[in-house]
Amino acid sequence: KPLGQVATYVKRGLQPEYVADGEIIVVNSQHLGRYLLNVEATERTDKRFWDGNKKARLQRNDVLLYSTGAYVGRTNAWLEDQKGIASNHVTVIRANSTCDPLYLAVFLNAPVGLLQTEKWASGSGQREIYPDDIARFLVYLPSEKFQQKVADLIGESYEARKKAKVL
Numbered sequence: 001k002p003l004g005q006v007a008t009y010v011k012r013g014l015q016p017e018y019v020a021d022g023e024i025i026v027v028n029s030q031h032l033g034r035y036l037l038n039v040e041a042t043e044r045t046d047k048r049f050w051d052g053n054k055k056a057r058l059q060r061n062d063v064l065l066y067s068t069g070a071y072v073g074r075t076n077a078w079l080e081d082q083k084g085i086a087s088n089h090v091t092v093i094r095a096n097s098t099c100d101p102l103y104l105a106v107f108l109n110a111p112v113g114l115l116q117t118e119k120w121a122s123g124s125g126q127r128e129i130y131p132d133d134i135a136r137f138l139v140y141l142p143s144e145k146f147q148q149k150v151a152d153l154i155g156e157s158y159e160a161r162k163k164a165k166v167l
Helices: 047-052 101-109 111-120 144-166
Strands: 007-012 024-027 043-045 063-066 075-077 084-086 090-095
Touching (some): 063 101, 084 090, 101 111
Antiparallel strands (some): 007 090, 063 075, 063 090
C-alpha cells in the first residue's frame, strides 16, 4: 500500500531554537544513524519552544526519516520516554493500526525503502525528499505476527543498547 494509506501523519519538523541547557531533545538529521538514533549527541531546546510548536513534537514510536542531506532516506524510530522535537530536515511518520511503526522503520531503512528514496528524492547538490513524495512510497504489509516479531527484535535491541551504556 502507499505509505500515505498506512500513516496518519507524514510531516517535517521545524527549525528549532537551540538552547544550551534546554530540557527538550532536538533530533536533527545528523542524529539519524544507519541503524540507531544517536540520542546522546542531540542538542536541546526549551519548554517555550515545545509549548509553541506542537507540529514538531515527537511521540513514542514515531518513524523519523532523514529528508535533507547526504544520507537522505535513513530511518530510525523514536523510542525514548523523553520530550523531543524533530528539526526541519527530519520527516516524522506516524503509522496507523495497519502497520507497526517499528516494522515500518526497518522496511524504510532496507534496500527496498532506500531505492524508493532515490526514486523520489530531488536535487543534485543537496538531496531532498518531501513528505508528499514519501507518502507515495509503496509499503509491503506482511502479517501482523511478522510485523510484531520485527518490532519485538527492535525493542530488544534498544533495551540491550541502553543496558550496555549503563554497564
